[in-house]
Amino acid sequence: xxxxxxPLVALVGPPNSGKSTLFNRLTGLRQKVANxxxxxxxxxxxxxxxxxxxxxxxxxxxxxxxxxARTLDERITRDVLEGRAEGIRPPDAVVLIVDVTRFEQQLMxxxxxxxxxxxxxxxxxxxxxxxxxxxxxxxxxLADQLGVEVVRAAVRTxxxxxxxxxxxxxxxxxxAFPERPCPxxxxxxxxxxxxxxxxxxxxxxxxxxxxxxxxxxxAGPSPLQERLDSVLLHRVxxxxxxxxxxxxxxxxxxxxxxxLMDGVEWLIATSGEWVRGALPPSxxxxxxxxxxxxxxxxxxxxxxQILVLFLFLGVMEDSGYMARAAVIAxxxxxxxxxxxxxxLPLLSAYACAVPAILSARTVEDERDRLTTIFVTPFMTCxxxxxxxxxxxxxxxPERPVVGPLMGTRAATLLGLYGLGVGAAVGTAFLIRxxxxxxxxxxxxxxxxxxxxxxxxxxxLRLLDRxxxxxxxxxxxxxxxxxxxxxxTQVPRSGGSPPPIERSALGVAGHVVEPVIRxxxxxxxxxxxxxxxxxxxxxxxxxxxxxxxxxxxxxxSLELQAALRRDLDLGGAVALLVFFAFALQCMSTVxxxxxxxxxxxxxxxxxxxxxxxxxLGAYLANRLI
Amino acid sequence: xxxxSLPTVGPxxxxxxxxxxxxxxxxxxxxxxxxxxxxxxxxEQVEPLLERGLLPGCRMCPVRRSPGGDPIVTVDGNLLALRxxxxxxxxxxxxxxxxxxxxxxxxxxx
Numbered sequence: 001x002x003x004x005x006x007p008l009v010a011l012v013g014p015p016n017s018g019k020s021t022l023f024n025r026l027t028g029l030r031q032k033v034a035n036x037x038x039x040x041x042x043x044x045x046x047x048x049x050x051x052x053x054x055x056x057x058x059x060x061x062x063x064x065x066x067x068x069a070r071t072l073d074e075r076i077t078r079d080v081l082e083g084r085a086e087g088i089r090p091p092d093a094v095v096l097i098v099d100v101t102r103f104e105q106q107l108m109x110x111x112x113x114x115x116x117x118x119x120x121x122x123x124x125x126x127x128x129x130x131x132x133x134x135x136x137x138x139x140x141x142l143a144d145q146l147g148v149e150v151v152r153a154a155v156r157t158x159x160x161x162x163x164x165x166x167x168x169x170x171x172x173x174x175x176a177f178p179e180r181p182c183p184x185x186x187x188x189x190x191x192x193x194x195x196x197x198x199x200x201x202x203x204x205x206x207x208x209x210x211x212x213x214x215x216x217x218x219a220g221p222s223p224l225q226e227r228l229d230s231v232l233l234h235r236v237x238x239x240x241x242x243x244x245x246x247x248x249x250x251x252x253x254x255x256x257x258x259x260l261m262d263g264v265e266w267l268i269a270t271s272g273e274w275v276r277g278a279l280p281p282s283x284x285x286x287x288x289x290x291x292x293x294x295x296x297x298x299x300x301x302x303x304x305q306i307l308v309l310f311l312f313l314g315v316m317e318d319s320g321y322m323a324r325a326a327v328i329a330x331x332x333x334x335x336x337x338x339x340x341x342x343x344l345p346l347l348s349a350y351a352c353a354v355p356a357i358l359s360a361r362t363v364e365d366e367r368d369r370l371t372t373i374f375v376t377p378f379m380t381c382x383x384x385x386x387x388x389x390x391x392x393x394x395x396x397p398e399r400p401v402v403g404p405l406m407g408t409r410a411a412t413l414l415g416l417y418g419l420g421v422g423a424a425v426g427t428a429f430l431i432r433x434x435x436x437x438x439x440x441x442x443x444x445x446x447x448x449x450x451x452x453x454x455x456x457x458x459x460l461r462l463l464d465r466x467x468x469x470x471x472x473x474x475x476x477x478x479x480x481x482x483x484x485x486x487x488t489q490v491p492r493s494g495g496s497p498p499p500i501e502r503s504a505l506g507v508a509g510h511v512v513e514p515v516i517r518x519x520x521x522x523x524x525x526x527x528x529x530x531x532x533x534x535x536x537x538x539x540x541x542x543x544x545x546x547x548x549x550x551x552x553x554x555x556s557l558e559l560q561a562a563l564r565r566d567l568d569l570g571g572a573v574a575l576l577v578f579f580a581f582a583l584q585c586m587s588t589v590x591x592x593x594x595x596x597x598x599x600x601x602x603x604x605x606x607x608x609x610x611x612x613x614x615l616g617a618y619l620a621n622r623l624i
Numbered sequence: 625x626x627x628x629s630l631p632t633v634g635p636x637x638x639x640x641x642x643x644x645x646x647x648x649x650x651x652x653x654x655x656x657x658x659x660x661x662x663x664x665x666x667x668e669q670v671e672p673l674l675e676r677g678l679l680p681g682c683r684m685c686p687v688r689r690s691p692g693g694d695p696i697v698t699v700d701g702n703l704l705a706l707r708x709x710x711x712x713x714x715x716x717x718x719x720x721x722x723x724x725x726x727x728x729x730x731x732x733x734x
Contacts, residue, residue, distance in 0.1 A: 204681075
């Protein structure tokens with residue numbers, strides 16, 4: 001069947017209603033994630049195969065609480081449902097899914113969906129939990145009241161999926177929904193206070209009446225949730241557990257992911273050498289191995305770490321703990337001009353700023369989101385670590401600081417982490433008082449019930465996130481890597497590439513030398529800085545090449561000795577500070593451009609961080 | 625459940641005032657069910673509250689405080705965390721309790 005002829009069904013529902021679980025159950029691996037044109041809202045479309053073998057397209061709309069145009073998610077959801085969204089056809093049917101344990105609140109979304117006049121199925125998800133906690137609802141009475149099909153379901157266990165399948169089959173039988181009645185999502189009052197409250201209040205009354213007529217009895221308190229919350233949100237235990245969770249995530253990222261990263265590194269190096277051996281020497285071989293292979297490799301090597309990070313974040317999210325963590329973090333974040341939801345992106349940024357900036361979408365308020373995005377690159381991402389490791393090994397002699405617990409080297413590294421956090425806090429504080437001035441947005445965090453995460457949904461999430469990361473970071477780094485390779489190849493003399501100091505890249509290093517001289521850097525470091533624009537850790541390899549060190553990595557003693565000849569201690573500290581502050585990462589810049597819809601923010605951020613890096617490095621070099 | 629069985633704790637413990645008096649949500653003791661009267665926030669900040677069922681007339685009950693001292697309340701079986709600054713903008717009165725509506729937050733087992 002042609003794609004254009006398959007009916008399109010839209011999944012709508014509030015956050016935490018199990019909408020994505022339903023989407024995953026329906027489409028499995030047959031899903032595609034892209035953005036809606038011009039905006040940063042993800043468009044998740046998949047193909048579902050019905051039990052009779054026929055297929056339909058399913059679009060998973062963002063989780064929303066309402067259809068006002070207050071947030072981008074809400075605007076997109078409304079546009080798609082009304083058939084006005086660019087790049088997606090009007091849906092032929094709607095599946096509205098709600099968490100029935102929070103029936104009255106979630107049903108507020110029902111009315112605007114029904115007003116669309118599109119065939120709709122209302123899925124009362126988590127009805128197993130409602131039963132368990134002594135609540136009840138008569139779905140047939142509710143269906144009579146609403147005039148649409150209603151099914152009790154527990155999507156996680158598969159209960160009710162038969163009815164969903166029958167509804168979708170009905171959508172295929174009907175074919176395309178003939179014509180759209182005039183869209184009637186009428187709850188978007190502007191400016192006047194009373195009508196808005198009234199619209200909601202009236203809807204609320206109708207929902208109450210519906211609930212009464214459907215003999216709805218709310219779920220009793222969940223003893224498990226009570227018990228868990230009394231520990232996880234406890235005044236003392238809460239923050240302690242939070243700290244342990246953060247430490248475990250760190251431990252996982254930096255210890256458990258390391259063998260995987262080493263494996264990927266080895267795989268890339270070995271396969272690169274194999275390609276080198278298999279091809280005759282030519283510029284093409286050099287482009288392939290030194291440009292493309294190295295570029296792709298420098299992205300791939302971070303993948304294991306990002307996967308481990310997202311595995312943990314996924315468990316936190318699906319179990320319901322993430323919301324609690326955000327509540328615990330909120331007080332602290334609020335003081336510096338951020339909010340609790342920013343905790344997730346900031347934690348992710350310790351692996352890589354690219355997925356971190358993408359995950360800042362969960363920060364509801366636009367000013368909060370921009371602030372979060374702006375400070376994210378100050379967090380010490382993994383790409384800084386090889387640079388830190390190399391310089392610390394070369395310049396900081398190991399001596400005990402806190403007895404046997406910590407030495408000078410670990411203390412220096414910790415200091416660099418602190419420097420990043422300090423810069424982030426200061427920057428957030430600064431921009432909330434200047435360019436992003438305004439009232440703190442209301443912070444409202446729904447605390448979902450605790451659940452055991454399902455492996456399937458974790459797996460799909462990992463797959464999905466790694467695809468997005470590779471696409472976003474991969475393209476840019478590959479591009480920059482090829483350009484950098486080209487700069488090392490020209491001007492060619494006698495058919496062979498010049499020595500690096502006389503290449504275009506070397507010339508660039510010499511050109512910036514007068515500017516970086518006050519920081520204690522020479523032209524070699526200059527070349528390194530220019531090359532690290534692709535990704536920070538590239539400087540290690542570049543410095544190796546310049547100094548004629550074969551297969552240089554951060555542990556190479558030869559490279560450390562060469563650096564000690566080129567830099568004094570002041571210069572080394574300056575270089576560390578420079579890397580702590582500067583936005584030496586084109587993928588981050590590119591992702592920022594997408595997420596802020598323009599060059600303004602990334603340009604501002606790049607210049608701000610560069611200025612800060614220069615100033616910091618200058619001071620460090622002068623003072624030491 | 626009769627109104628008298630609603631537990632009152634904290635400084636106002638002992639008696640449910642006869643006149644429904646207005647107070648701010650951040651001053652409501654834990655496990656005390658109250659009814660939202662008014663939201664003293666700029667209009668553009670009110671909508672997220674309305675969408676989550678925080679409407680004048682709704683009944684809410686602070687069930688615990690976050691480690692940072694912010695209230696966590698139930699609204700229609702929905703657990704919501706908010707900042708105490710915002711709680712200070714929510715004007716509430718003690719629920720009269722002469723009716724128990726579906727969806728009333730049941731006081732926790734404390």
